[in-house]
Amino acid sequence: MAARVIVSAADVAGLRRVAEAARTLDGVERVEALALTGDDVVLAPAAAAVDEVATAVGGLADVVLACPGGGALRGDVWAAALQEAAAGGVDAVFLADAPAAREAAGRLSIALGAACASMCDEVTVDGDGALLVRRSVYGGVAAGTLRLGRSPAVCLFAAGVCEAAEAAPAPIEQRAAPAVPWDVVIVAEDTVEKTVDLPGARRVVSVGRGFQKADDLALAQPLVAALDAELGCSRPIAEDFKWLPKERLVGLTGSSVTADLYLALGISGQVQHLTGIKGARVVAAVNNDPKAPIVRNADYIIQADLYKVIPALVAALGGAS
Amino acid sequence: MRIIVCAKHVTDSTEIRWDDERGEVVLRNLPTKISDYDRNAIEAAVVLKEQGDDVELEVVMVGGEAAVKTLKEAVAMGADKGYLVEGGWDDPFDPVRGARVLARAIEAIDDADLVMCGLVSEDGYNGITGAALAQLLERPYLAPVVGLEPGEETVRATLDLGDVLRTVETPLPCVLGIDSSMNVPRLPTVLQVMKVKGDRVGTLKLADLGLAPGALGELAGGVELAGLGSSAVERKRIVLEGAAEEAAAALVAALKEEGVL
Numbered sequence: 083m084a085a086r087v088i089v090s091a092a093d094v095a096g097l098r099r100v101a102e103a104a105r106t107l108d109g110v111e112r113v114e115a116l117a118l119t120g121d122d123v124v125l126a127p128a129a130a131a132v133d134e135v136a137t138a139v140g141g142l143a144d145v146v147l148a149c150p151g152g153g154a155l156r157g158d159v160w161a162a163a164l165q166e167a168a169a170g171g172v173d174a175v176f177l178a179d180a181p182a183a184r185e186a187a188g189r190l191s192i193a194l195g196a197a198c199a200s201m202c203d204e205v206t207v208d209g210d211g212a213l214l215v216r217r218s219v220y221g222g223v224a225a226g227t228l229r230l231g232r233s234p235a236v237c238l239f240a241a242g243v244c245e246a247a248e249a250a251p252a253p254i255e256q257r258a259a260p261a262v263p264w265d266v267v268i269v270a271e272d273t274v275e276k277t278v279d280l281p282g283a284r285r286v287v288s289v290g291r292g293f294q295k296a297d298d299l300a301l302a303q304p305l306v307a308a309l310d311a312e313l314g315c316s317r318p319i320a321e322d323f324k325w326l327p328k329e330r331l332v333g334l335t336g337s338s339v340t341a342d343l344y345l346a347l348g349i350s351g352q353v354q355h356l357t358g359i360k361g362a363r364v365v366a367a368v369n370n371d372p373k374a375p376i377v378r379n380a381d382y383i384i385q386a387d388l389y390k391v392i393p394a395l396v397a398a399l400g401g402a403s
Numbered sequence: 404m405r406i407i408v409c410a411k412h413v414t415d416s417t418e419i420r421w422d423d424e425r426g427e428v429v430l431r432n433l434p435t436k437i438s439d440y441d442r443n444a445i446e447a448a449v450v451l452k453e454q455g456d457d458v459e460l461e462v463v464m465v466g467g468e469a470a471v472k473t474l475k476e477a478v479a480m481g482a483d484k485g486y487l488v489e490g491g492w493d494d495p496f497d498p499v500r501g502a503r504v505l506a507r508a509i510e511a512i513d514d515a516d517l518v519m520c521g522l523v524s525e526d527g528y529n530g531i532t533g534a535a536l537a538q539l540l541e542r543p544y545l546a547p548v549v550g551l552e553p554g555e556e557t558v559r560a561t562l563d564l565g566d567v568l569r570t571v572e573t574p575l576p577c578v579l580g581i582d583s584s585m586n587v588p589r590l591p592t593v594l595q596v597m598k599v600k601g602d603r604v605g606t607l608k609l610a611d612l613g614l615a616p617g618a619l620g621e622l623a624g625g626v627e628l629a630g631l632g633s634s635a636v637e638r639k640r641i642v643l644e645g646a647a648e649e650a651a652a653a654l655v656a657a658l659k660e661e662g663v664l
Contacts, residue, residue, distance in 0.1 A: 154569070157534065157544065158543065158544065161538070180565075181546060181547055181562070181564050181565070182564075184530045184531060184534060184546070185534040185537075185544050185546065186534075187531060187534070188498070188502070188530075188531040188532070188533065188534025188535035188536075188537070188538060188544075189534050189535065189537065189538040189544075191499050191531065191535055191624065192499065192502070192503075192535050192538040192539055193538060196499075196624075196625075197499070197624050197625035197626050198498060198499050198529075198531055198535075198624055198626065199496070199529075199626055200498070200527075200528070200529040200530055200531055201528060201529070214629065218634055219428075219495075219496070219628070219631070220416065220419045220428050220430075220526070221416040221417075221419065221525070221526075221528065222634060223419045223420065223421045223428055223634065224421050224428050224631045224632060224633065224634050225631070225632045225633065225634040226496075226628055226630065226631050226632075227628070227629045227630035227631075227632075228496055228626050228627065228628060228629060229626070229627050229628075229629040230625060230626055231625045231626070231627060232624070232625030235625075238530075238531075263541070264542070264543050264573060264574055265573065265574070266543055266545070266571050266572075266573045267571060267572045267573070268569060268570070268571055269559060269570040269571060269572050270569075270570040271567055271568070271569050271570070272567065272568040272569075273566065273567055274565070274566055274567060274568055276566060285663070309664075321439075321583050321584070324584075324587070328583075328584050334528060335523070335528075335583070342662075342663040343658060343661075343663040343664070352417050353416075353417075353419070353634075354416065354417075356635075357634070360634075360636050363661075363663065364658065364661050364663050365638055366654060366657075366658065377640070377642075378638070378640060379635070379636070379638055380638055380640065381638045381639040381640070381641060381661075382639070382641050382643060382654055382657050382658070383640065383641065383642045383643065384642075384643050384647075384650040384651070384654060385642060386646075386647050386650060387647070390647035391647045391650065391651055393647075394647040394648045394650070394651035394652075395651040395654065395655065397648070397651070398648075398651045398652045398654075398655040399655055399664075
């Protein structure tokens, strides 16, 4: 029975997501949201003051534990703060996925002797009070159920959406700063300008190995423009050939889309990729291989040479407007 | 400087299929290899060895007896030596146990200044092992590493945190999670793999790690796979026939009908 659950995340949306997952779990009596505070800002969840965090988890969490976390969000400090918050007994810790959250989850699992599961889509409780985690397994080939037969359990949730709700803010409780036995000094920091939003895009045009060379990707541009779409790609394009930056990667190790239209150009449809397009409403594919897995996983398929189909699509769209 | 890279022998994830009739994942008789992400970690370590004066590089391979060939390939990328850890505990869904066994293996070989891991493994995609290992070894963990500059007593690494590239410095020893965007791993030739002689690959029995055969259960993280189902989303699978122009016009019409244009 997961009577006491601690939740934390690197951003407000993630915190609401894990707080809601905890609140709706059978047998939960108390949900505590941990916020790591910095010198003058909240580190996790970021871009919020502590009272904004309290408002965000109103109705979901019983209390916000405000814990000094130093100058920048660090997984080791986060894990130590969670470990101290867990003192006195906790049944589960829910975190939303982020690089620092993975470090916190890994460290905390060892420190608490906990069962640990990543990529959780959904968590429920079985008849014996053990947590059941639903997640994609084998690179997205199947949907698996993992049973966490040990308490406490540490669950790292995949990114998800959670609507804001109207409720009274949760009360805030100050905690002491945790200690970590080493320094991680920030030497330099460069903000990366985010120009790509694949999860939020309404239309996505994605390119794959059907393009024979990097220069040929330019062929897709007029189609991207005509559809007012975001450009995405499959794993070989981003990770093997590096023709496009990883921020454009759709799939298990990149972004998952929620678009109305997903158009796959020359993408075979490996499971890792299909995992990322499950949330698309309509999937269309251009691929000249009738045996490509994408064919069984698309709503509309054009089985022809993409080098001929793309200009024809641009023309058809131009004629339509 | 001593470096140990942790690598995993996995089934090629692009070959794994869901069998709809039997309702199971088909894993038998499929090609195996080094987990892609671990090849990035080995490459990063080999580059450090090439650049440094006195760098000793060893690979600890997870995956049982079948992984000898994979281990030789990993060593052929440029490591001095490779160790295969006796299997039976490499459940992709229990990264905590994996980390506990790896920590013992690293201590058994002789500790390293840098322990390097791929950010995730190709079978479990958990992204937990490196951090859990760092906690067990009681040292800092830096990830996802996209740039690396080791010093005498510290290491400087650039981390890709999505919205920010942060360069940090921390004392050695330390554990690193290498991001796949950091490099393009070299592919050793068949000849290079053949040249890896027996004295460059060793085996670590569980007894070498101070583990009795039954002790694996005690190290378990308490996670078990309780069920599997299809992950497929039902799609319409309508093939639009005709020449490029004809098919394109049909697609545009269909998408308008769907209300997505």
